[in-house]
Amino acid sequence: MKEKGSDTGELEDLWENLKLTEEECSEIDLGEMDAKIRVEGSRSLIGKVWVDRQIGKDIVEKTMARVWRLSKPAIFKDLGSNSFVISFATHVDKERVMDGRLWLFDNQLFTLKLFDGMSKPQEVNFESEVFWIQMLNLPLGIMNEDCGRKIGSSVGRVVDVDVPEDGIGWGRSLRVRIEVPLRQAVARGRTVNVEGNKVWVKFKYEKLPRLCFDCGWLIHDSKGCRMKCVEKEEKSQFGAWLRAERMGKEKACGAGGVE
Ligand SMILES: [Zn+2]
Numbered sequence: 001m002k003e004k005g006s007d008t009g010e011l012e013d014l015w016e017n018l019k020l021t022e023e024e025c026s027e028i029d030l031g032e033m034d035a036k037i038r039v040e041g042s043r044s045l046i047g048k049v050w051v052d053r054q055i056g057k058d059i060v061e062k063t064m065a066r067v068w069r070l071s072k073p074a075i076f077k078d079l080g081s082n083s084f085v086i087s088f089a090t091h092v093d094k095e096r097v098m099d100g101r102l103w104l105f106d107n108q109l110f111t112l113k114l115f116d117g118m119s120k121p122q123e124v125n126f127e128s129e130v131f132w133i134q135m136l137n138l139p140l141g142i143m144n145e146d147c148g149r150k151i152g153s154s155v156g157r158v159v160d161v162d163v164p165e166d167g168i169g170w171g172r173s174l175r176v177r178i179e180v181p182l183r184q185a186v187a188r189g190r191t192v193n194v195e196g197n198k199v200w201v202k203f204k205y206e207k208l209p210r211l212c213f214d215c216g217w218l219i220h221d222s223k224g225c226r227m228k229c230v231e232k233e234e235k236s237q238f239g240a241w242l243r244a245e246r247m248g249k250e251k252a253c254g255a256g257g258v259e
Contacts, residue, residue: 033117040087041115043094048083048126050109050182050209050219055082060105067105068097079121086112101130102207109209109218111182128181130159132206134173134244139194143169147192151201152176155187173204173244185216188242204244213238 049055061076064086068074072089074097079085088094097103103110111126119125135151148161148169155178162175169175180187189202211218212225216238 038117041117043089043091044085044087044115045094045098045112046079046083046115046119046124047086047110047112048081048124049105050111050126051082051106052220052224055105057084060084063105064103064110067103068093068100070097079124081122083121083124083126085115102209104207104209107210109182127183128156128179130177130179132162132175132177132244133180133187134175134204134206136173136202136204137199138174138192138201139197139199140170142192142194143171143174145169148174148176151190151192152178154190155203156180175206182219183217186211186218186238186242188216188238203242205242206244208240208243211238211242 049060057076057078060082061073064076065073070089070093072093074089074093075087077085077087088097098112098114101112103112109129111129113124113126116124133152133155135148138147145161145163145167148163149158152158152161157179158176159179160177161169162177163169186205187203189200192199192201209218212220213236214225217225
């Protein structure tokens with residue numbers, strides 16, 4: 001049995017190779033985007049649950065309403081492939097959910113993107129998500145915003161470094177919020193050099209989703225893990241030890257997912 005994803009891919013190829021007739025090529029001018037949709041879109045997000053099996057819209061809608069603690073439930077519309085348009089009752093709800101990323105559904109990554117009227121249902125880019133990463137083992141002398149940004153930018157786009165106004169981030173760890181690309185193994189740390197001393201900086205993730213212990217990906221496409229056919233000789237290089245034990249103050253509530 002063919003997987004759904006590959007079927008869709010083959011179909012797309014066939015469509016692209018078609019030679020269109022004059023009638024098919026002639027453009028139908030649809031003008032601008034629908035004003036009503038534009039308004040609805042401004043308090044909507046697009047989300048995707050990264051899981052190989054198909055999940056029902058109703059269960060995601062019900063679960064996330066509880067996780068997000070919304071004033072009024074958000075309405076989910078199914079876009080296929082476990083992705084949804086999520087319309088919130090208020091802009092405040094939308095902003096709060098967007099700012100509170102990341103979110104989990106049943107311990108699986110639930111990526112959220114802003115509504116963009118030009119995206120097509122199958123082509124929304126869910127290839128990154130924002131994580132709070134705790135950097136451990138940093139020498140006190142470099143625990144600052146600048147250092148957090150330097151190390152963080154080797155992982156993805158740095159959104160924020162959790163430091164007070166003076167920029168000094170002394171604490172158990174340095175917390176950096178990073179937009180991480182998802183189609184790769186999760187970063188476990190970085191080697192830095194401080195005044196000639198080599199230091200291994202460990203990463204821990206707040207709200208780490210279920211991850212593949214074989215390849216370290218947080219997501220898999222419909223074909224699943226390519227590493228599974230490789231005979232494992234070494235101990236797994238990834239594990240639940242990447243999960244932060246303690247969450248930051250702003251992430252302490254709304255742990256997400258299904259208990
Ligand atoms: Zn894998």
